[in-house]
Amino acid sequence: MKRQYPDWQGPRNRPLEAVRRHLTRVFARAGVFAAGVGLLAAGMASPCCAQSKSPADSIAEYRKMLADDNPAELFEAKGEELWKKARGPKNISLEACDLGKGPGQVAGAFVSLPRYFADTGRVQDLESRLLTCMQVLQGFDAEQIAATPFGKAEQVSLASLVAWIAAQSRGLHFDVPQGRTEERRMYELGKQIFFYRAGPYDFACATCHGDDGKRIRLQELPRLTANPGDGVGFAAWPAYRLSTGELWGMQRRINDCFRQQRFPYPGFGSEVTIALGVYMGVNARGAESIAPALKR
Amino acid sequence: MHNRMICSAAFLLTVGLMTSCANQATKGDADIRSNLDGAMRTSFRTEGIARVERLQQDATNAACSKAQGAPLAEEVSRSIEADNLKSVRMPSDGRFLGNWKEGERLAQNGRGMTWTDSSDQPNANGGNCYNCHQLDKAEVSYGTLGPSLYGYGRLHGVTDPTDPGARAVLENTWTKLYNAKALNACSGMPRFGQAGILDESQLKDLMALLLDPSSPVNQ
């Protein structure tokens, strides 16, 4: 949903002189006369340094202004509470949940997911693994939660849990395992999906994320066929999305990529989404996690 | 610092080993292929206008996907391009250029064809141009997946689009917009005409944005 603000074709491309005239009119109507307008005009005549900066510099500056106070922290706090609180039909906490490092071991778990779990017999990412724990330990209906739209009900709980769990691996380096046949099969599957072109636009993941230094509009696109660097790409999700004011896990990130790829709808925790997680995660080996990050 | 370098070297080595392991695990293309089809079938569902049938690949997409970014064999490329060229319909009235202002509006519009869009008809779709290309220099928010198109008409020597000498550029540009794969088998650009994303009049407006001497693209 877009905000219903009027579609205004204003000073974005309007010369400064026109902006100045417009402002002068506004303030004149408000009762500002000679002196005020004079000062105003003097101020406007020397528009600040902004124009000499490149858009990329300006965007970097914008991001820096927001970096220190990431609303993802609100989700982290909620996630920690949800992990420790007795909930669900069985009224039990998630503290015995095994994320791959043993029951209740949260630190470092995030940077080695997705991985194979013997109890479910499949490779799981953080979100699908949490669903298993919520079902087995707490008695929630995992299928029902998977079918719940993002941003609603228990999907919000999942997003908060993911934020807190990821934060417990902040600064650690990705090391997604490939020791088991099934993990390697998922990597190969993920790679094929990454390059799979289809839909009315013929897009694949690789269309946007196959090369270095590319952008959509002003958004840099990390190359995901190799380690794109610390805190970039796979190592930057989950993240707080400024556009929706919500916490997005990797499942939602992939879901919205497929939407923009003009593909049909990928199921939450489906094999395709997890395989892509394995492909990106293994490629990102060694990258430092900054998740939960702050994203447009 | 020194430790870190040793670490990195170890990482590289590990990744190298992993890659070769992964390759060994890949017994035959057929196995993986059936696996891929199964995974695609069970993972996606129809949502709104985005139907599961969209996952079907034509020969072009199948070949380019399989190549995984590597160049296709020369003769395969030529054959794909020839097939795609057959789909291209030149403008029915012989006029190539519409209104560049409409073209600019379309170029700015990145919407269309997603499961959150209610219609898949051309009038509901944008051209998505600025997502990947620079056009009007005044627009600072442009993508770089495709080449800059600023100065497109001027740089192609088009000063009068009605001049017969401009015909080749017009036809070539029309073909690129209508079906980019007719000129480059694995182009990343959608086939706007062939796939029914944009209609003839919308394509003409984009043509005008690129080639009209009064378009901001050519200033």
Place this chain on the structure above:
Amino acid sequence: MADPMKIRAQAADGKTTVRVLMAHEMETGQRKDPAGKIIPAWYIQQVSAQLNGAIVLTAQWGPSISKNPFLQFTVRGGKAGDRVAISWIDNSGERRSDEATVS
């Protein structure tokens, strides 16, 4: 009930910088849901900040303050161990108060 705020208060050079993140939708009342129905306005209207129990700053906000609002202000004086309390009330009458210790 609304989720807790995140309050950071740091004293340095004779002043205390307070940074607050609040969990709130800040719905403008101008957006429509997928069915085309207007989503009603729901936003924090007033905020107050206290240092050791005394009000030091109040604010009135409109719906154009971003979702999950951020507020930063600087208190003259203040020292480690002082208590900073932030309260808000939204247009539906819901309230939330949280406290932090100056570090």
Place this chain on the structure above:
Amino acid sequence: MYSRRAALSRSLQLAALMVAAGILPRLARADSGPYDKAAFEAKSIPDLLKALGAAAPVESKDVTLTAPDIAENGAVVPIGAATTLPDVKRMLVLVEKNPAVLSAIFEISEAVEPVVATRVKMGQTSNVFAVAMLADGRMLFAQKEVKVTLGGCGG
């Protein structure tokens, strides 16, 4: 305007007294003053000034507005308003092209510096203003144009 401000300042003092006397809970209620509905509904800067009963604003180098040149996302635009002037009663943040121009009013007491920051939504590229309202009724401002860029593919 003056009477409203006086009333507000009285109510602040009263609230402080009540807190001290233990009448209000330790975490006081946020609504310790009135909410200026008319000001927040103003659609233009002239309407806003009328609603506030404020004097004509004058641009001043003593007021600082911190804002990005380009906002990557109009939903969250960081804005800082500050001044070095004494006797500041209020700091305002305005976005000229928003459906309602006023985003925030900060009541500045003696206990805080006239230095505040928040984040606002911007529907489109617009001029943003930081306004300092002084005890003597003067309105001084700083302004800057913030470009709001369009998002990526798929809208």
